Every structure is written in structure tokens, then in C-alpha cells.
Amino acid sequence: MTRLPSKEDLARWLSEQDGRPTMRDIAHAHGIKGGAAKIDLKRLLAELETEGLYERRKRRSRDAGLPPVAIIRVTGPDAQGDLMAEPAEWQSEDTPPPILVVARPDLPAFGRGDRVLAKLIATKDGVHAHPIRKLQSGPAAVLGIYRAGSEGGRILPIDKGADMEWRVSVADSQGAKDGELVEAEQTAPARMGLPRARILKRLGDPGAPRAVSLIAIHQHGIPDHFPPEVIAEAEAAPALPAGKREDLLDLPLLTIDPWDARDHDDAVCAAPDPDSKGGYIVWVAIADVAAYVRPNSELDREARKRGNSSYFPDRVVPMLPDRLSGDLCSLHEGVERPVLAVRLSVNAQGEKTAHRFVRGLMRSRASLSYEQAQAAFEGQLDDATEPLAEGLSHLYAAWHATLKARAARQPLELDLPERKIILGEDGKVTSVAFKDRLDAHKVIEEFMVMANVAAAEELIARRSPLLFRVHEEPSQEKLEALREVAAGAGLTLAKGQVLQTRHLNQLLAAAEGGEFDELINIATLRSMTQAYYGAENFGHFGLALRNYAHFTSPIRRYSDLIVHRSLISAHKWGKDGFSDWDIEHLAETATQISETERRSMTAERDTTDRYLAAFMADRIGAVFKGRIAGVARFGLFVKMDETGADGLVPIRTLGDEYFRHDADTQTLTGERSGNVLGLGQRVVVKLSEAEAMTGGLLLELIEVEGTAVARPRRHKGKGYAPRKGAAAKAGKIKARRKRERQR
Structure with missing residues (x-):
């Protein structure tokens, strides 16, 4: 039940607010929701108004420029998540009033950007819009390079696959200069010629150092500037929040992170457990972000809107x-910091047998890099790790014990090396490397997973609402x-x-270790569903866990703050725990932060693709080895060994014959030659085009499985022949699938 503030508390709160x-x-602000609670609030405010402690805003008159029925333009959700709009046409010199959209379920x-015909009603809380029908969807948006002309200019989109230019009149150009990166919206469709657009923002030189990530940030709408009120609230935060905490200062806690x-x-x-032979006590301490980011604060609303760091x-x-x-909120070496911590009891078989959560105060002994920790695990100590040798030894031994439980649980063991883009001081790519996968990474990951499981189990046992990290099993398709x-x-999946x-x-x-190793790992990853946040628990398939929630990264994930x-x-x-608003909007928060997570992943991937394309732009004509990683009706996707970059071999460049695409067997088959091109085949390709702005790489197929490919319009009938039995195998697979569908 929503708790109404007392008259004294409400009067005090009102006196601290700017404006009315x-x-x-x-x-x-007080998490009040529902008809009965709002009626009580209305009564309380009426009493305060009688006593001169509250003054209501005056109702806007109709002659302010708003007719009873009008067309409005949706501006998007506000900080509280309410959908807002503005008048589509506004003649007055005054600022147009904000309009709350009261959505209808039908x-x-x-x-x-949607244009909506709505009935407008002036209320004590402002103008409410009751939609009648949607007239027009929001205008298409584009990010691209502006090319100036004599009568305006054109925008060359930077999105992959966007080959149509947009026309811009002089009046809609916002003074953009030739070659500038701009953000624009469509103003008229492409009936005769190119679609028309209006420039909204000028983003500067697209070739400037570190402009690549800026493009992705704007393209995907990631907020990258904090409002002044959010900064002010953060700056006013105390070094140590008030409140009783358990003393963890004597624990030899340390952090292990990227350098x-x-x-x-x-x-x-970690330390040996005196009550369990071969067992260990492991402590995981997490920054107490909830002590600083309170529900319904400016910081909280901004964090929820962002959902995560990118x-x-x-x-x-x-x-x-x-x-x-x-x-x-950062657990710096030698500094006292508030934390939420969990004490994990791990037996000799690596199973968690008990846990206990505390709200405490800690002081980190050291801030180590993964490389430092790995060297210490291998007995190579430096000045920072030598005093911590015993504790690091216990931590490594405790992790070794967990390997037994992990082997029994069988989480998904994908082996896909992660690329790392190395930039020079000028912002240009100097190299592309694959990140090392050290035991030190696995140590931290395993104990973070165990702490996350403990958090989910603890809250389930206490019947407290939470956000689960959900990963459902793959679909049959x-x-x-x-x-x-x-x-x-030549392999089998039961x-x-x-x-x-x-x-x-x-x-x-x-x-593993065979020619199809990488292919099977990629195909397995592609078969997985995408993980998401949910208020209901459907388990985590990939980790083979029944109960799982994110608890360990509240600085960079809003989901973890909710769990805290x-x-x-x-x-x-x-x-500073759950507010009524948090609980009531838990499902909405889950959807919101799942979407922001996907937004960040897409932006990060696009940025990597653009950096790789820029890195390879001066290697046009160079030859690379790779493997076919994708087959589509318009061509082949090849993953190159050297950089891990993906490029497209257009189907039109494959030869002087028609290639038939088979989605079931994921192959392209030449109608005349019978040549079969399919997933996993080793190839040699030549880089023919690298477009840094879009991140697109175009390739030309040179060899397949060691055999040269016939060039288009040359040597007809010669060159690459299909792998031995490849065509027959593809035919058998398709015939088997047809029989299965007919059963």
C-alpha cells in the first residue's frame, strides 16, 4: 500500500522546491500511485492550501492557443517515464505548454516524432491529451555526410546498406559545411527523385580523431552529457554516507581489473574454511552505489534512462x-569505501554451501591488473603482489576447487576470442589484437557468478522483488x-x-582443434537467444543456473542497483532501499534496461566495424585468409583470420552463372557448375573496398579450399570445383529435412 507523507513532511518538502x-x-516524487492514494493527497494539499503553505498552478485558459482538439507531436518520455508531447502548430510567442499523453490501450x-490527433483537456496538473488516432509516424532519421551544392546540398548516409542520398534545401541546411557529419530528419518522401530532409544537428568533422564512437553515440541515441542537476547532485554527495555498517576493514580485500x-x-x-576440510571462505564486496543514488533522485532518473555504461x-x-x-563508488586502494558484501562458504568440491550478506565498510589492499594477478598466480611476484602472496594463493586455490562444481554443472563453454582495437595518440587504429584469456579473468568471473547466484537465492528466500538475468533456451528452429x-x-547434435x-x-x-572449430562456436552462439532482464524467473540456460541476478556491477548496470x-x-x-515506485514499475524497468543494453551492444559493434574498416582502408588489394561465416541470398560473409573482421563477397562477383541460395543447408550452389559454397569453408579473399564511415568491407573470392575460383567472364567452366561430396551432402541434408517436415 502506498504510504502518504505526513502534512509536516509534505510542507517541508514543498518549501524546498523551486517554483510551484x-x-x-x-x-x-513521493511514489504515490492509484486513485485512492491520489484522493488522499488531493485532500492533504487542500488543507495546506487553506493554511497558505501550498499554491496550486492556475489552469491554462483555452485562449492560450490550444483548441479542444488539435494535432500534437510526441516528444518522448520524460524523466518519470510519462509520454509527453507538444502542439504540432503553435502561433503564440510564449513557450508551448508540455502535454501529457494519456494513452488508450486500443x-x-x-x-x-509521431503526429497524433488528440482531445486536449486542461487540468490542475497541466494539459492532458487523449489520443483519437495516429496521423503519421515520426520522421525517418539519418546520420550522414553533408555535400554542399548550389541550391542546398545532399546527405550521404553512413548506415550500412543505405545507398539513397537525401536532398536538403538551403533553408533546411542549418549552415552546414561541405564534408560535415550531420543528423537530419526526413521532411518529404521520395516521390520524384530523392527524399527531402532537414538538418537537426551539425556534428563536425567525421574524420576527426575519435569521431568514430561519436557517430555511434549519436546514431543510436545514447545520452553522453549529464544534465546540470545530475552533476550537482553527484558533486554534493558525501565521501562516506551515514548509517550503521559492519566493519570489514581487516579483510584482505583487493580489486583485479583491466590495467x-x-x-x-x-x-x-579468500581463506581456508576452518569448519570445512578443503573448503574456503570467499568474500565478494561490491560498491554500495545505492547509498549515493537514491530512488526518484536526479541521479536515479538519469541512471535508469541510460540503463548501463557503454x-x-x-x-x-x-x-x-x-x-x-x-x-x-570506486574501491580505490587504501581508501575506506561503503560496500554490500557477501560471505560465501565453498566446500572442497567447489559448491557454495552457504552465504551471508552484510552492509559494510572496507579498505582495498591493492588495485591489481589481470596481468599482475596472473603473474602472481604463477609465482612471479612484484612489489605490489609480494605482500599479498598468501591471499592470492588462497584465491587461486579456491577457484581451482570451483572447477569441479563447474564441470558438474556444465555451463556453455564457447571459445570465441574477443577483439581489441588499439588506438594511437592521434585516435587512429595502430593494431587489432585478440584479448588474452587468462586464469585471472576466470577467477574473478567465477566468484562474480557465485555472488550473483547468492543474491538471487537470498531475495527469493526473503520474498523480495528483484530483476533476474534471464537467458532462455534456444528455439527449435x-x-x-x-x-x-x-x-x-560431419558432426552430430543429439x-x-x-x-x-x-x-x-x-x-x-x-x-575443438579441427577445421570447423571456429565455425561450430559461431553457429552455436548464433543459435542462442538473447539474455534480458525480467521480473519473472525463467533461469539462465547458458550458465546452467536456475536462479541468477546481476549484483556485482552497480556502477555500470542499473539492474545491479535494483538488486542492491x-x-x-x-x-x-x-x-535507501526499494521505493514503492521501483516495485510498481519493475517490469517496465526490466524492459527499459534490456533495450538500453541492446542499444549499447549495437553501438559498440558498429564502432568496432568502423574502426576495422578504417584500419584496412589502406590495404585495398591485399589478400587475406579466412572462413565463410555466413551465407545469404546476396552473397557470402567471410571472417578474416588476421583481424576477425567480417566482409561481404557480393553474389554478383562469384562467377558467370546463377547461384541458388538454400537457407536450410546455408549454401550457395552454382546452377551450371554445381559448385557449392557453404559455412566453414576455408577461403582466400582480396579486399576490394573498405568504407570507414559505414564500416563496410567488400571482398573478392580468390580461392575456396585451396582451389582457385574462376573469375567472372573468364575461363568458363574452369577453376574451383566443389569439395568432394559437398553437393551430394547438401542434397542429402535437404532431402532429410523434407522427409522430417512431411512426417
């Missing part, structure tokens, strides 16, 4: 201002596609049983 808050503002959802990490939100330590080769777009992420890939490689991760691991193990608040409320550690 509306009833809706007051309800949002109408489709509205998006930013260039600016924030440290998790610390670990990481690019040249910059980080953080979820929280640097005052928190890089200072007060995706599993069939994976079986086809496996069959094409059928007719409930799929478990151990079945996929058996497939991966069978492919739930733990605080469940243990009654303070008033």
Missing part, C-alpha cells in the same frame, strides 16, 4: 557521473539450423531429448 510543483510532480504505442580501468566496483579475498575503444559513456563512478551446420561439418548445455558442449568438444536496493529493503539496512 503540480500534483503530478508531488505524486511522482491504440498502438506512440514513438518520438586501464578507471572504476573498481568489486573486490575479493564502452568504446576510445571512450566510455558512463551510467553515473565521474564523481561517483571514478571516485566515491535455431537448433535445427545448428544441427544442419553440424551435419555439414536430437529427441531435452536440450542441455552439456549436449552443446559435447558438440563443441568434438569440433532489494537487498537493503529485505535486510532493513536503511531507507
Whole structure:
């Protein structure tokens, strides 16, 4: 039940506000939702108004420029998540009033820029719009390079696959200069000629150092500047929040992170368990971000809007201002920091047998890099790790114990090396490397997973609401596609049983070290569903865990902050836990942050592709080895060994014959020659085009499986022949699938 503030508390709150808050503002600030609670609030405000302690905003008159029925333009959700709009036409010199859109369940959802016919009603809380129907969807947006002309100019989009230019009149150019990166919106469709557009923002020189990530940030709408009120709230935060905490200062906790990490939100330590032979006590301490980011605060609203931090080769777009992420909430060496910590009891078989959560105060013994920790695990100590040798030895031994439990649990064991873009001081790519996968990485990951499991189990046991990290099992369609890939490689994925991760691991193990190793790993990854956040628990398939929640990274993930608040409320550690608003909007928050996570992943991937294209732009004509990693009706995708970059071989360049695409077997087959091109084949390609602005790479096929490919319009009937039995195998696979569908 929503708790109404007392008259004294409400009067005090009103006296601290700038301007005159509306009833809706007051309800949002105090988490008041529902008809009965709002009626009580209305009564309370009426009493305060009688006593001269509150003054309502005057109702806007109709002659302010708003007719009873009008066309409005949706501007998007505000900080509280309410959908807002503005008048599509506004003649007055005054600022147009904000309009709250009261959505109807029988109408489709509205998006930013949509034009809607609505009935407008002036209320004590402002103007409300009751939609009648949507007239027009929001204008298409484009990010591109402006090319000036005599009568305006054109925009060359930078999106992959966007080959149509946009016309811009002089009046709509905003003074953009030739070659500038611009953001624009469509103003008229392409009826005769090119579509028309209006420039909204000028973003500067696209070739400037570190402009690549800026393009992705704008293209995907990632907020990269904090509002002044958010910065002010962060700057005003105390070094140590008030409240009772358990003393963890004597624990030998330390952080292990990438060498260039600016924030440290998790610390670990381990020691033998005197009550369990061969067992260990492991502590995982996490920055107490909830102590600084309170529900319904400016910081909280901005963090929820961002959902997570976004990481690019040249910059980080953080979820929280640097005052928190890089200072007060970061577990720096030798500094006292508030934390939420969990004590994990691990037996000799590596199983978690018990856990206990505390709200404490810690001091990190050291801030180590993964490379330092790895060297220490191998007995190579330096000045920083020598005093910590015993603790690091216990940590490594405790991790070794968990390998037994991991082997029994069988989480999905994908082996896909991660690329790392190395930039020089000028912002240009100097090299592309694959990140090393060290035991030190696995140590931290395993104990973070264990802490996340403990958080989920703790909150389930206490019947406290939370956000789960959900990863559902693959669909039957995706599993069939994976079986086809496996069959094409001469491997088998078991059928007719409930799929478990151990079945996929058996497939991966069978492919390991062979010519189809990378292919099977990629195909297995593609068969997986995308993980998301949810208020309901459907388990985590990939980790083979029934209960899982994110607890260990509240500096960079809003989901973890929600879990922290739930733990605080469940243990009654303070008033900075769950608010009524948090609980009521939990499902909405799950959807919001799942979407922002996908947005960041897409932006990060686009940035990597653009950097790789820029890196390879001066290697046009160079020859590379690779493997066919994707087959589409318009060509082949090849993953190159040297950089891991993906490029397209257009179907028109494959030869002087028609190639038939088979989605079932994921092959292209020459109608005349019978040549079969399919997933996993080793190829040699030549780089024919690299477009840095779009991240696109075009390739020309030179060899397949060691045999030269016939060039188009030359040597007809000669050159590459299909792999022995490849055409027959593809035919058998398709025939088997046809029989199965007919059963």
C-alpha cells in the first residue's frame, strides 16, 4: 500500500522546491500511485492550501492557443517515464505548454516524432491529451555526410546498406559545411527523385580523431552529457554516507581489473574454511552505489534512462557521473569505501554451501591488473603482489576447487576470442589484437557468478522483488539450423531429448582443434537467444543456473542497483532501499534496461566495424585468409583470420552463372557448375573496398579450399570445383529435412 507523507513532511518538502510543483510532480516524487492514494493527497494539499503553505498552478485558459482538439507531436518520455508531447502548430510567442499523453490501450504505442490527433483537456496538473488516432509516424532519421551544392546540398548516409542520398534545401541546411557529419530528419518522401530532409544537428568533422564512437553515440541515441542537476547532485554527495555498517576493514580485500580501468566496483579475498576440510571462505564486496543514488533522485532518473555504461575503444559513456563512478563508488586502494558484501562458504568440491550478506565498510589492499594477478598466480611476484602472496594463493586455490562444481554443472563453454582495437595518440587504429584469456579473468568471473547466484537465492528466500538475468533456451528452429551446420561439418547434435548445455558442449568438444572449430562456436552462439532482464524467473540456460541476478556491477548496470536496493529493503539496512515506485514499475524497468543494453551492444559493434574498416582502408588489394561465416541470398560473409573482421563477397562477383541460395543447408550452389559454397569453408579473399564511415568491407573470392575460383567472364567452366561430396551432402541434408517436415 502506498504510504502518504505526513502534512509536516509534505510542507517541508514543498518549501524546498523551486517554483510551484503540480500534483503530478508531488505524486511522482513521493511514489504515490492509484486513485485512492491520489484522493488522499488531493485532500492533504487542500488543507495546506487553506493554511497558505501550498499554491496550486492556475489552469491554462483555452485562449492560450490550444483548441479542444488539435494535432500534437510526441516528444518522448520524460524523466518519470510519462509520454509527453507538444502542439504540432503553435502561433503564440510564449513557450508551448508540455502535454501529457494519456494513452488508450486500443491504440498502438506512440514513438518520438509521431503526429497524433488528440482531445486536449486542461487540468490542475497541466494539459492532458487523449489520443483519437495516429496521423503519421515520426520522421525517418539519418546520420550522414553533408555535400554542399548550389541550391542546398545532399546527405550521404553512413548506415550500412543505405545507398539513397537525401536532398536538403538551403533553408533546411542549418549552415552546414561541405564534408560535415550531420543528423537530419526526413521532411518529404521520395516521390520524384530523392527524399527531402532537414538538418537537426551539425556534428563536425567525421574524420576527426575519435569521431568514430561519436557517430555511434549519436546514431543510436545514447545520452553522453549529464544534465546540470545530475552533476550537482553527484558533486554534493558525501565521501562516506551515514548509517550503521559492519566493519570489514581487516579483510584482505583487493580489486583485479583491466590495467586501464578507471572504476573498481568489486573486490575479493579468500581463506581456508576452518569448519570445512578443503573448503574456503570467499568474500565478494561490491560498491554500495545505492547509498549515493537514491530512488526518484536526479541521479536515479538519469541512471535508469541510460540503463548501463557503454564502452568504446576510445571512450566510455558512463551510467553515473565521474564523481561517483571514478571516485566515491570506486574501491580505490587504501581508501575506506561503503560496500554490500557477501560471505560465501565453498566446500572442497567447489559448491557454495552457504552465504551471508552484510552492509559494510572496507579498505582495498591493492588495485591489481589481470596481468599482475596472473603473474602472481604463477609465482612471479612484484612489489605490489609480494605482500599479498598468501591471499592470492588462497584465491587461486579456491577457484581451482570451483572447477569441479563447474564441470558438474556444465555451463556453455564457447571459445570465441574477443577483439581489441588499439588506438594511437592521434585516435587512429595502430593494431587489432585478440584479448588474452587468462586464469585471472576466470577467477574473478567465477566468484562474480557465485555472488550473483547468492543474491538471487537470498531475495527469493526473503520474498523480495528483484530483476533476474534471464537467458532462455534456444528455439527449435535455431537448433535445427545448428544441427544442419553440424551435419555439414560431419558432426552430430543429439536430437529427441531435452536440450542441455552439456549436449552443446559435447558438440563443441568434438569440433575443438579441427577445421570447423571456429565455425561450430559461431553457429552455436548464433543459435542462442538473447539474455534480458525480467521480473519473472525463467533461469539462465547458458550458465546452467536456475536462479541468477546481476549484483556485482552497480556502477555500470542499473539492474545491479535494483538488486542492491532489494537487498537493503529485505535486510532493513536503511531507507535507501526499494521505493514503492521501483516495485510498481519493475517490469517496465526490466524492459527499459534490456533495450538500453541492446542499444549499447549495437553501438559498440558498429564502432568496432568502423574502426576495422578504417584500419584496412589502406590495404585495398591485399589478400587475406579466412572462413565463410555466413551465407545469404546476396552473397557470402567471410571472417578474416588476421583481424576477425567480417566482409561481404557480393553474389554478383562469384562467377558467370546463377547461384541458388538454400537457407536450410546455408549454401550457395552454382546452377551450371554445381559448385557449392557453404559455412566453414576455408577461403582466400582480396579486399576490394573498405568504407570507414559505414564500416563496410567488400571482398573478392580468390580461392575456396585451396582451389582457385574462376573469375567472372573468364575461363568458363574452369577453376574451383566443389569439395568432394559437398553437393551430394547438401542434397542429402535437404532431402532429410523434407522427409522430417512431411512426417
